[in-house]
Amino acid sequence: MNTYNKEAFVTLLKDKLTRKNIKHIDDATDQDLYYVIASIVKDELNPHWLQTQDKYVKNETREVYYLSMEFLIGRLMESNLLNCGLLEVCNEALKELGRNPEDIYKNEHDAGLGNGGLGRLAACFLDSIASLNYAGHGSGIRYRYGLFEQRIIHGNQVELPDYWLKEEYPWETRKTDEAIEVEFGGHVQMHAKNDGSLEFSYHDTDKVMAVPYDVPVVGYQNEVVNTLRLWSAELSPEESDFLAEANGQYYHHLDHTHSVEQISGFLYPDDSSYEGKELRLKQQFFLVSATLQGIIKKFKKNHDLPLSSLYEKVVIQINDTHPSLAVPELMRILMDDEGFEWDDAWHVTTNVIAYTNHTTLSEALEKWPTTMIQQLLPRLYMIIDEINERFCKGIWFDHPELRHEIPGLAIIADDQVHMARLAIVGSFSVNGVARIHTEILKNKEMKNFYTLFPDRFNNKTNGITHRRWLLQVNPCLSNAITDVIGPQWIKQPNKLISLLRYSNDAPFLEKINKVKQSNKQTLAKIIQQKTGVVIDEHSIFDVQIKRLHEYKRQLLNIFHVIYLYNELKENPTMDITPRTFIFAAKAAPSYHLAKEVIKLIHHVASIVNYDKTINDKLKVIFLENYNVSLAEKIIPAADISEQISTASKEASGTGNMKMMMNGAITLGTLDGANIEIKDLVGDENIFIFGLTAKEVLNYYQHGGYVAKDIYHNDDRVRKILDQLNHGEFGAHEIEFKDIFYNILYHNDPYFVLKDFDPYIESHELIERAYRDKKYWQKMSVTNIAYSGKFSSDRTIREYASEIWKLR
Numbered sequence: 001m002n003t004y005n006k007e008a009f010v011t012l013l014k015d016k017l018t019r020k021n022i023k024h025i026d027d028a029t030d031q032d033l034y035y036v037i038a039s040i041v042k043d044e045l046n047p048h049w050l051q052t053q054d055k056y057v058k059n060e061t062r063e064v065y066y067l068s069m070e071f072l073i074g075r076l077m078e079s080n081l082l083n084c085g086l087l088e089v090c091n092e093a094l095k096e097l098g099r100n101p102e103d104i105y106k107n108e109h110d111a112g113l114g115n116g117g118l119g120r121l122a123a124c125f126l127d128s129i130a131s132l133n134y135a136g137h138g139s140g141i142r143y144r145y146g147l148f149e150q151r152i153i154h155g156n157q158v159e160l161p162d163y164w165l166k167e168e169y170p171w172e173t174r175k176t177d178e179a180i181e182v183e184f185g186g187h188v189q190m191h192a193k194n195d196g197s198l199e200f201s202y203h204d205t206d207k208v209m210a211v212p213y214d215v216p217v218v219g220y221q222n223e224v225v226n227t228l229r230l231w232s233a234e235l236s237p238e239e240s241d242f243l244a245e246a247n248g249q250y251y252h253h254l255d256h257t258h259s260v261e262q263i264s265g266f267l268y269p270d271d272s273s274y275e276g277k278e279l280r281l282k283q284q285f286f287l288v289s290a291t292l293q294g295i296i297k298k299f300k301k302n303h304d305l306p307l308s309s310l311y312e313k314v315v316i317q318i319n320d321t322h323p324s325l326a327v328p329e330l331m332r333i334l335m336d337d338e339g340f341e342w343d344d345a346w347h348v349t350t351n352v353i354a355y356t357n358h359t360t361l362s363e364a365l366e367k368w369p370t371t372m373i374q375q376l377l378p379r380l381y382m383i384i385d386e387i388n389e390r391f392c393k394g395i396w397f398d399h400p401e402l403r404h405e406i407p408g409l410a411i412i413a414d415d416q417v418h419m420a421r422l423a424i425v426g427s428f429s430v431n432g433v434a435r436i437h438t439e440i441l442k443n444k445e446m447k448n449f450y451t452l453f454p455d456r457f458n459n460k461t462n463g464i465t466h467r468r469w470l471l472q473v474n475p476c477l478s479n480a481i482t483d484v485i486g487p488q489w490i491k492q493p494n495k496l497i498s499l500l501r502y503s504n505d506a507p508f509l510e511k512i513n514k515v516k517q518s519n520k521q522t523l524a525k526i527i528q529q530k531t532g533v534v535i536d537e538h539s540i541f542d543v544q545i546k547r548l549h550e551y552k553r554q555l556l557n558i559f560h561v562i563y564l565y566n567e568l569k570e571n572p573t574m575d576i577t578p579r580t581f582i583f584a585a586k587a588a589p590s591y592h593l594a595k596e597v598i599k600l601i602h603h604v605a606s607i608v609n610y611d612k613t614i615n616d617k618l619k620v621i622f623l624e625n626y627n628v629s630l631a632e633k634i635i636p637a638a639d640i641s642e643q644i645s646t647a648s649k650e651a652s653g654t655g656n657m658k659m660m661m662n663g664a665i666t667l668g669t670l671d672g673a674n675i676e677i678k679d680l681v682g683d684e685n686i687f688i689f690g691l692t693a694k695e696v697l698n699y700y701q702h703g704g705y706v707a708k709d710i711y712h713n714d715d716r717v718r719k720i721l722d723q724l725n726h727g728e729f730g731a732h733e734i735e736f737k738d739i740f741y742n743i744l745y746h747n748d749p750y751f752v753l754k755d756f757d758p759y760i761e762s763h764e765l766i767e768r769a770y771r772d773k774k775y776w777q778k779m780s781v782t783n784i785a786y787s788g789k790f791s792s793d794r795t796i797r798e799y800a801s802e803i804w805k806l807r
């Protein structure tokens, strides 16, 4: 489709620059060029965008809508260029002009509309849906502020607002004519109709306009362009008129606390924890109502079918429970706006909606106070109440053996609406995101629901787009792979398995090693630039990059670093392979202990990195403001991928997959997708340690673990904890006491001490393994070879055939 050669592209660039900026190429700033290239890409993809949508209309294609409060898409320029087939020619043209492509692409501000794994998964899924030629779209919120920007000041995290729309965002198109009105609050009136049925009308509601901004989702060289629709909240025209009269007191009209614009104002910065704030509930309903109304409008326009067959043409996947108000909202639209009876509306709803569960952490399970939903969404509350009544009655009569379990199954219980229960009851599919996670759902967390609806539960192990996370971020590795096994792996990532034939091939191993070494060199430069610390390019790059959370156990990692440091202080001539421990992590702004861990990492770094007596054998690096673009720089350089969550806590993880695909060896617990990685590569190509999920759950249930025993019996552990307690790593004496107390007096809820010894042991194995270069490179190649399974193409094929029933 794209036949530009380098010269043609240079001409195109110059031509555009003349027209858009009235400039010669030599006067063009990097930013000028960024926008010019974006405009070239849009010229290329926009016709395909229109054609793709026309094709769906013409063929009356069944479509999936992926509803998510988060889309962590990062930058789009390089991936759009790649998928349009223009990346290489564009890079060559820029170099020809004496420009550095990277300097130009980095003019795009990361779209950080997500917290971490859940939001990044949504972005990878969109890439795979389009690349596999499925009809599917994303639907989310156009937050004016994405996830906060992290700065570290004296070891403390400081959050700055992420105003990512400061400069024009070239990928979005505002669709004013497709705006939709969303109503909040007010009160509900019932009227009996002549036939005795009830009719509902709403009065004095607050009306908000949802204005869509569409972002193209470009398939990989297949001329498919799907849509990510991001909704922006604006004052409705009616409301504007009213306010003009009321002299513009609009901040206090919609509600006494929130203005209309706040609804799409900022992303809640919590990951794996639940915030019971009303504004968040408004955001959720705003997304759900605008999306559903839009879907129904489009269905009526494009199909000559009754709405009762909506589920033949539409499937809605909800990413976690955040959009689970889709269940009562679809019921409301079908009944109140479209005149459906309850049973018919329920039949449609429960055949349209499918739910993905992302966590079993109790602090992350959404539960809204009934009064809040009653006030904000009075009609929806009535519907939820009715769903609950019917569901509980059904258990009472059809499953008498579960009668005593009703309090734990009811959607409304303890004056709270349990969103996961609502999502399970109101959907036709409930999936977990890795094998172990789905098993825990079925056999423990949602056992009774599984008894009620055994066919509803299924597993879809997460994945990542290999186009961004291998082709784009690691072009040298990609070329080395293609050189030996050909390019088929790009369209069929499972073909990476052919690399196994080269796992003993000396020239290939040497090449892989050179690539890794060069990626490490590049990262070392970035690290020096950002932190001033010079690191040994030949040291082991040991990487833990992910949100900061107790369950992810960055604390265990830094304890090991302290242990190594203590050992080196006692024995400075100890013969160890130099290590560089690389961290990057944001903590939720209100998560005190997580912020303490960030501070601890910094304080340890400030001691270790400048201690001359240990001969640069140890470095600790914390890179601030972890986001997609930073991940793209770190991952190709990783030797060790730290995936050390307390077993049973990490539903899947996707960082583990990204690093495996780039040749890092996993050091991990038997948790999430680590288990599936291990099953593929075998015990000899991964470092597994620590408690199993079964053991962890057993301790939680029956007790039997005493953290203080380990403190008393293990000198290494006691020394570290005492160092913390005595403020040895702190600026003053009480620094880090909270960590000390949490471990010893809250009995180490995440089993950091329990897993300490096996973790140290695994690190010793790693250290020895790394000395045998051939052995290490063979492990690395084996990991890349098996990583094809973790392409989100595989995941999306499973969703498409088993849940969405597409094509």
Ligand SMILES: *Cc1c(COP(=O)(O)O)cnc(C)c1O
Residues within 6 Å of the ligand: 115, 116, 117, 120, 545, 546, 547, 626, 627, 628, 631, 652, 653, 654, 655, 656, 658
């Ligand atoms: C992949 C990714 C994550 C998820 O990482 P986990 O290790 O699975 O928690 C979080 N943030 C960003 C920016 C990512 O790219």
